[in-house]
Amino acid sequence: MSILEAVLTSIREHWLAAGLLVPIIYIVSVAFYRLYLHPLANVPGPKLAAATWLYEIYFWKKFVIEIGRLHDIYGPIVRITPNEVHVNDPALIDAVYPGGGKKVDKDPYQVRMFGIPDTAFLTIDHETHRIRRGALNRYFSKAAVNKIEPYIREAAEKLCSCIASYAGSDTVTISVAFSSFTTDVITEYLFAKSYHMIDRPHFLPNLQAGNDSLGELLPILKQLPFLHTVMRWIPQERMLKMNPGMASWIRVEQDCHQQVKDAHARLAKPDRVYYTVIDELLHADLPPEEKRDDRLFLEAVVLINAATETTSWNLSLATFYLLHQPHTLATLRQELLTASGDSLELPSLTTLENLPYLQATVAETLRHAYGVVQRLIRVHQDPVHLRSTVKIPNRDGSEKVQVKEVSYVIPKGYSLSMTSLWIHKNPDLFPDPDKFAPERWLDAEGMKRKDLDRYLMSFSKGTRQCLGINLAYAELYICIAAVVLRLGDQLELFETDRSDVEFDHDVFAMRPKPETKGIRVTVR
Numbered sequence: 363m364s365i366l367e368a369v370l371t372s373i374r375e376h377w378l379a380a381g382l383l384v385p386i387i388y389i390v391s392v393a394f395y396r397l398y399l400h401p402l403a404n405v406p407g408p409k410l411a412a413a414t415w416l417y418e419i420y421f422w423k424k425f426v427i428e429i430g431r432l433h434d435i436y437g438p439i440v441r442i443t444p445n446e447v448h449v450n451d452p453a454l455i456d457a458v459y460p461g462g463g464k465k466v467d468k469d470p471y472q473v474r475m476f477g478i479p480d481t482a483f484l485t486i487d488h489e490t491h492r493i494r495r496g497a498l499n500r501y502f503s504k505a506a507v508n509k510i511e512p513y514i515r516e517a518a519e520k521l522c523s524c525i526a527s528y529a530g531s532d533t534v535t536i537s538v539a540f541s542s543f544t545t546d547v548i549t550e551y552l553f554a555k556s557y558h559m560i561d562r563p564h565f566l567p568n569l570q571a572g573n574d575s576l577g578e579l580l581p582i583l584k585q586l587p588f589l590h591t592v593m594r595w596i597p598q599e600r601m602l603k604m605n606p607g608m609a610s611w612i613r614v615e616q617d618c619h620q621q622v623k624d625a626h627a628r629l630a631k632p633d634r635v636y637y638t639v640i641d642e643l644l645h646a647d648l649p650p651e652e653k654r655d656d657r658l659f660l661e662a663v664v665l666i667n668a669a670t671e672t673t674s675w676n677l678s679l680a681t682f683y684l685l686h687q688p689h690t691l692a693t694l695r696q697e698l699l700t701a702s703g704d705s706l707e708l709p710s711l712t713t714l715e716n717l718p719y720l721q722a723t724v725a726e727t728l729r730h731a732y733g734v735v736q737r738l739i740r741v742h743q744d745p746v747h748l749r750s751t752v753k754i755p756n757r758d759g760s761e762k763v764q765v766k767e768v769s770y771v772i773p774k775g776y777s778l779s780m781t782s783l784w785i786h787k788n789p790d791l792f793p794d795p796d797k798f799a800p801e802r803w804l805d806a807e808g809m810k811r812k813d814l815d816r817y818l819m820s821f822s823k824g825t826r827q828c829l830g831i832n833l834a835y836a837e838l839y840i841c842i843a844a845v846v847l848r849l850g851d852q853l854e855l856f857e858t859d860r861s862d863v864e865f866d867h868d869v870f871a872m873r874p875k876p877e878t879k880g881i882r883v884t885v886r
């Protein structure tokens with residue numbers, strides 16, 4: 363009997379043991395490779411995280427907190443999954459998120475939770491992203507945003523009047539109101555057609571409930587992306603029964619389909635008047651496959667999604683902290699009253715953008731809101747050299763620490779990430795980081811400090827930085843100013859405290875405690 367026959371006979375006789383042994387040998391070999399032979403094997407971090415993604419899954423929506431703990435133990439450069447190195451050193455922001463010239467992809471592992479890789483936001487490949495983003499840049503430039511200033515002002519004034527109309531009666535969930543405001547602004551901006559959600563009683567229905575429930579699904583979809591296909595099979599009526607909050611999103615999708623059709627109809631006309639984002643994309647210098655209807659439709663849906671809860675969360679947070687800290691509100695109100703003079707007019711966007719305390723309040727709000735709280739992963743197409751320093755406590759227990767230089771070359775094709783939360787909470791940059799203190803952004807002359815801006819990660823950095831940054835800033839400046847001027851002496855927090863706004867878990871965006879009822883106010 364040959365050796366092979368002997369092995370086969372033995373397997374046949376002990377098939378159960380062999381069946382178990384094969385996967386065990388496989389798992390042990392893979393773990394051994396990842397721990398000792400892998401190109402990232404020299405990067406410090408827990409062995410379990412280097413061996414398996416189950417480490418991340420175990421911490422689930424709180425992995426971001428665990429990442430902070432790992433940095434406390436292992437220093438500023440840590441291997442947090444088999445293929446990913448996380449960096450927590452503000453000096454390395456540009457290395458992880460470089461600007462033009464460097465080729466950097468997004469990580470399929472992160473992007474797959476959204477299930478729509480055909481949009482600029484979720485494009486993985488650097489080159490395809492460059493083409494898609496290039497077609498949108500002009501539409502979102504500062505000059506383009508300035509044209510919509512009158513509408514943002516009108517919407518902000520209307521929002522304040524609607525909130526004021528609840529004086530002496532019901533509480534207002536201000537976070538819901540802001541979500542309606544940002545939806546009205548982005549739909550006017552994209553389609554020259556506001557959805558008028560501000561006008562609805564209690565600002566409902568709007569997109570927030572659907573967004574919230576979809577957000578909670580994202581961690582599951584990240585690990586089980588095939589569920590996207592399963593979800594697409596679910597008939598719409600059933601989906602609505604399971605999740606009534608999705609009704610508003612279904613209407614958004616219907617509208618986006620219609621917007622694509624309307625833009626095609628305009629394209630066929632000889633005078634070629636165009637004014638929506640779909641017209642812009644149809645006229646852009648893009649290859650025909652990039653102008654497919656299904657892609658244009660998705661691009662519009664994603665733009666609406668990207669623009670609503672992000673900005674409204676910042677507006678909610680600003681309102682919370684201003685009402686929570688009357689001295690901060692009073693300082694800002696005084697600055698705005700001086701700027702508006704006797705006219706009671708809301709100052710122009712250019713004036714607002716130059717008011718130091720308002721600038722500082724916006725920056726401090728962005729710092730506390732974190733933008734996207736989940737680490738944002740990039741995959742570089744060239745090796746990246748990371749140099750940093752680790753503080754090592756002295757063995758004699760004295761307060762002195764030794765500083766050791768560390769240096770790693772991350773080969774091309776491996777994932778690199780940073781987390782806004784940990785940069786924004788860095789006590790060397792932002793002393794007493796949990797405190798809401800616009801003053802930290804002002805210099806001795808009371809002017810806005812520019813040096814700290816490079817550490818504000820809210821909109822990310824580099825080639826994949828937020829496309830809507832100009833629009834977001836315009837909304838923040840105008841809406842915060844309107845709320846402070848029109849309602850600053852009328853609003854009071856209702857059963858809302860810091861636990862309603864502080865980080866509890868990560869669903870890509872940050873979420874406060876699950877039982878929160880939102881940020882609620884009463885109106886005098």
Ligand code: HEM
Nearest residue numbers: 483668669672673733734738820821822826828829830834
């Ligand atoms: C305060 C409000 C906002 C914050 C904090 C914010 C934050 C961010 C962040 C962190 C990213 C990078 C995400 C990643 O790397 O995966 C991003 C990308 C993006 N944001 Fe925003 N955003 C805001 C408002 C807006 C608005 C108003 C729009 C308008 C359409 C918008 C559209 C986009 C798009 C299209 C991208 C993808 C950019 C690309 O990959 O080229 N965002 N945003």
